[in-house]
Amino acid sequence: MAAERQVIVVTGASSGFGRLTAVALARDGHAVAAGMRRTADRNAPAVAALHRLAEEEDLALSAVELDVQSQESADLAVGTVLDRYGRLDAVVHNAGHMVLGPAEAFTAEDLAAVYDVNVLGAQRVNRAALPHLRGQGSGLLVWVGSSSTRGGHPPFLAPYFAAKAAMDALAESYAAELIRFGIETSIVVPGAFTSGTNHFANAGGPSDTAREEVYEEPYGELRAGLTDRLNRLIPPDARAESVADEIVRIVGLPAGRRPFRSHVDPSKDGSEVVSIVADRIRAEFYRRVGIEDLLSSTASL
Template identity: 50%
Template sequence: MRLPAWAVPMPRRAPFAIWGGTPLSFANRGATPYRTSMETGTHPTLERGDIMTVALASGASTGFGRLTVEALARRGHQVFAGLRDIGGRNEKAAAELAAIAAAEAIDLRVVELDVTDQASADRAVAAVIDAAGRIDAVVNNAGMIFPGPVEAFTAEEAQRQFDVNVFGALRVSRAALPWLRRQGSGVLIQVGSTSSRVTIPYSGLYAASKAALAGLTEAWHHELAPFGVESVIVDAAPHSTNIGVNAVMPADAARMGAYAEGFGGFVAALSERQTQAPADPRVVSDAIVALVESPAGERPLRTVVAPASQRDAIRSVNTAATEAARAVSADMGVAAFLAL
């Protein structure tokens, strides 16, 4: 595949061959507090003494991913925007990111990353290490949605949903974790959904995939703590992004038709509410930036980004889940292994 001139080249040597020395601290202690674009209208750059982070984000062509990589780079971090097929379908988006980097003199680079391919994930992480010498933050943002009644989807369609939303995050994280563990620092940030806690009709496959992602995140949260690596998740309510535009509907028209009345009414009601009070996706990217810049040890396992009533309801579920985890682990005799 021909890559544009502005794309980050893949390393020509084994990734671990360049390992050496002590990486910079990821603690970010004393860094300038991050104030969101909603508060200030800008993303201020790092000040003297602040620590620059090397970050890789998947699904950076549009939506939360695009907003996140631009915001991080404008803050003064070294950012690698992961896009699939940068020599084809995403060539325009990649060129736009390169143009922004050049015009604003920020360190924002494009790297080929197809989260459905482990080799691609390995190469993307290797490219980051080859260029920066380390990796501090991984933002698993790539995602897609299959809306509709669960019955209408085949197992193969469900596998496609999980291949991106769950296994995609697993592939990228697996590629990065050996580096993060060696460094003894870093963070995995998953872009999740409030649907992982509360499932509404006609979002079953998506909700199931986000619940699975949340389970991986929580397991990593406990398992990686002894290595100084953190794992957190941002549970976002529906926002105005391109994920709905790229939604995949069931191929089984007959079974879909059986639910036509209910699904049609659901979509109309949801669309009306979102039209009345559209949610700005920048609040999600702002939350991700804040997590990247938070001091090590101070990042919450779950960050809920939703309208106040939804946020409070989801937080109550999270609090109950944490208490349940402590109680169950204590009863099983493994409480000492939880990072709560």
């Protein structure tokens, strides 16, 4: 049980890591607003299920309409949470969208759409939430990243990996710019969990299908077996819930003790070692330029 209840917004909480995180945080005693779009139609069943669970287990858990592709929606969602609970303590940036296909077959507009969800979506939510967090002089941003930003890049996932890399860079810059307002940053880096979420099942594709077909003859067999190959990297006992568990752990830590980056990668491919070394180099840089207080948000794992 959480030592102190916090009010938390989780984006992209209709399914997958988002829903698992929202439920886990509520079960730990926090008040959670599970952000999702289209709560009145497409996601109405998810909203109903969430509210039933909250009633059955007496949880402070409820859905809030939040489309990260709309600044108006983000502003309204944060306003709703503030009206509902009177405060806001943390935001979990989880909303994202995966696409699969040859990089060449994605138009510039296709890439922009992926970037819009995975990067600009977090920016919109930040612009809605940060004035309140800055005003109270405390807060926490948790960014759900991807191990691709610190490890290898399997083919046919380029637009998604590019967007997650951009989100990671945005999170790092925000960390330095927000720490003096008392707002901490933690980047949680899941590995390639191929079950327990709808990430792969709901993946999109390129709009230029003619160019996509060009890749079928030389790469068709490889593409067809891509998910199976990723599955073989994951131990059979891997649980998507472990990502939610780590977010709960981070939220529950005292301010100044939260890790800057935390890997939840059951494949143990070594990318977390690269990340730890990079974080230490960055910490030394901040020390040299005099940003001492940032070091409190870059604690080792």
